[in-house]
Amino acid sequence: MDFNDEKDYIMRIIKEMVRVLFSLMLGKQYKSVELPEENKYEVSGKALEEFEKMVDQGFVNEAENMLLENIDYTQKEEILAALLFYQYISEKDNAFLASHNYSKEEALDGIKALAEKAGYGEMSEIFLDSL
Numbered sequence: 001m002d003f004n005d006e007k008d009y010i011m012r013i014i015k016e017m018v019r020v021l022f023s024l025m026l027g028k029q030y031k032s033v034e035l036p037e038e039n040k041y042e043v044s045g046k047a048l049e050e051f052e053k054m055v056d057q058g059f060v061n062e063a064e065n066m067l068l069e070n071i072d073y074t075q076k077e078e079i080l081a082a083l084l085f086y087q088y089i090s091e092k093d094n095a096f097l098a099s100h101n102y103s104k105e106e107a108l109d110g111i112k113a114l115a116e117k118a119g120y121g122e123m124s125e126i127f128l129d130s131l
Contacts, residue, residue, distance in 0.1 A: 010104040014090040017111050018083045021120060025076055041081035044070035048081045052088050060089060060102040064110065079118045086111045 041048040046066075054063035067085055071078050089097070089107045097103055115121050 010108055011090045014087060014104070014108055014111060017108075017115070018087045020123070021083055021111075021115060022080065024120065024123065025080060041077060041084060043067050043078045043081050044072065046070070048084055051081075051085050055085075055089060055092070058100045060097065060100045064089075064102075068110075073117050073119075079114065082114050083111065086114070 043051070051063045051067050054060075054066075063085075067082055071082055073079065086107045089102070090104050094104070112121075115123065
């Protein structure tokens with residue numbers, strides 16, 4: 001497996017974890033989680049789209065820090081927004097992420113930490129162990 005294959009593999013793991021967590025949290029089976037044109041997700045009143053714009057502008061770490069500082073883990077919608085945020089990052093090209101001091105591995109670690117804090121840590125461990 002070369003370096004690019006490994007990065008794509010991490011992106012697929014992230015997408016699958018997001019799909020599984022969405023299914024568990026919403027009690028419905030999701031085949032894939034796509035970002036709708038106008039999504040309703042926000043964290044502490046700030047739209048997910050604003051965090052995505054920060055990522056697009058190269059402020060990946062700053063967007064992640066802001067999101068994690070403000071998230072209310074008792075609010076399912078905020079956790080779902082954070083999951084979509086990490087999925088969004090994972091879809092970025094490796095060169096873009098590297099140029100902004102971020103990696104797909106960091107996004108995967110972020111999802112693991114998010115799942116843990118949201119009470120789904122055991123699920124993420126089982127999921128990752130099965131790969």
